[in-house]
């Protein structure tokens with residue numbers, strides 16, 4: 001079922017869309033940032049849990065430039081070294097907002113803009129938002145038309161689809177920045193969640209600014225090995241330089257088999273038995289263990305502390321635009337391109 005609600009904000013009217021199904025699963029997505037505000041599903045006792053972190057007041061999402069709760073991030077998620085890159089012989093400068101690097105393309109990130117509600121599709125239980133990003137927007141080349149759809153299926157798949165078309169070659173690596181807590185958004189640390197990640201390798205970072213060195217490192221025998229399920233917290237405090245640099249997990253894992261049929265990650269909430277499976281056709285995922293959360297006021301008066309949520313940000317690798325041996329994030333001119341990420345929920 002699909003319902004809409006218009007809300008007036010400091011910067012104009014936004015539309016929140018609720019998608020629900022017969023399993024009592026429901027989502028609220030806002031045209032402000034094409035942001036996922038709420039994701040409710042039943043736990044093993046039949047109680048409804050909201051499993052994503054967020055703000056209570058819609059106006060707070062205009063300032064969603066620190067935590068990126070539920071955000072649609074673009075054109076490039078994650079880091080771009082020295083906030084610059086070359087493409088087809090031309091050098092482009094984007095904003096320095098993380099030391100002298102760029103993080104998540106901001107300021108004026110897509111997650112703080114009001115998107116057009118392009119299509120409400122009741123048959124498919126799907127909403128599509130549209131954003132026109134002009135040539136030079138945030139410093140990137142080419143006019144880009146971006147559609148993001150959120151669909152909730154009968155069997156609890158949340159499908160997020162990115163459809164992009166640009167009139168010049170341009171870097172494009174979108175992500176959804178939802179923080180999950182499968183015990184409920186206000187339930188505290190996620191360190192006892194069980195995680196399985198089908199990634200044999202990851203991209204180590206050079207220093208605390210988190211730009212990849214460019215190496216592909218094996219997870220085997222390191223705290224980064226989640227090939228077999230273990231709790232997120234099991235090895236997080238080990239003295240291992242990559243964990244110390246980032247204050248926990250905040251790294252790009254290279255997916256062994258990017259696929260929309262087989263999950264790359266399975267996570268279980270230890271208190272609720274809620275299972276999240278994630279699928280994508282993108283090559284990497286930033287697994288972020290919420291290390292920088294620092295008593296952020298959230299929904300229902302929650303205070304989100306360190307590691308109270310985790311993100312599985314599907315993407316091209318960080319700084320890929322400056323790293324020729326990483327898969328290329330370049331969206332080719334006049335070539336419609338689609339990426340999809342699926343989060344499926346259930347109970348044990």
Ligand code: GAL
Pocket residue numbers: 066067068078103210250286288292313
């Ligand atoms: C993540 C990033 C983290 C942190 C977070 C937002 O994508 O990797 O380092 O910046 O976003 O707070």
